Amino acid sequence: xxxxxxxxxxxxxxxxxxxxxxxxxxxxxxxxxxxxxxxxxxxxxxxxxxxxxxxxxxxxxxxxxxxxxxxxxxxxxxxxxxxxxxxxxxxxxxxxxxxxxxxxxxxxxxxxxxxx
Numbered sequence: 422x423x424x425x426x427x428x429x430x431x432x433x434x435x436x437x438x439x440x441x442x443x444x445x446x447x448x449x450x451x452x453x454x455x456x457x458x459x460x461x462x463x464x465x466x467x468x469x470x471x472x473x474x475x476x477x478x479x480x481x482x483x484x485x486x487x488x489x490x491x492x493x494x495x496x497x498x499x500x501x502x503x504x505x506x507x508x509x510x511x512x513x514x515x516x517x518x519x520x521x522x523x524x525x526x527x528x529x530x531x532x533x534x535x536x537x
Contacts (some may be wrong), residue, residue, distance in 0.1 A: 422524060423531045424474050429489075430528070432471030438464025447508055450500040475534075481536045488529045495525050 438445050438460055445460035453459060468489050474477045501508060502518040510518065 424477065424479070425534055427528065427531055427535070428471045428474030430471070431467045431474060435464045435466070435468030438467065448497045448501050452498050463490075463494060479535065484532045486534050488532050491525050491529050491532075495522075498522055498525065531535055 442460045442464070445463070446456035449459050456535040467490075470483075470490070475481060497523050498518075501510060502515075502522065503516060504512055505511060505513070505515065
């Protein structure tokens with residue numbers, strides 16, 4: 422069940438990167454260059470991760486890579502929380518953006534549980 426949930430989350434997130442690349446480029450912290458490229462690149466990775474998980478064709482080293490990926494994109498979640506107004510996210514409650522932060526750890530642990 423965890424594999425299906427994680428596969429679905431990654432797949433939906435990956436597709437969203439292609440539907441709204443500007444949104445994902447905007448939440449990339451300022452010190453990172455090539456924001457639009459990063460938005461598409463992370464979208465491709467998330468799609469690949471999602472397909473691998475949904476297909477059940479996943480190896481431990483791939484799961485470890487997914488965990489590292491989650492920590493690599495964590496600064497974007499912090500940036501969203503700390504720059505809410507600048508990013509035009511005023512419509513979202515501050516608690517919702519803060520609540521996203523522990524999700525990285527939860528997702529990392531779910532991937533750890535899938536390792537054989």
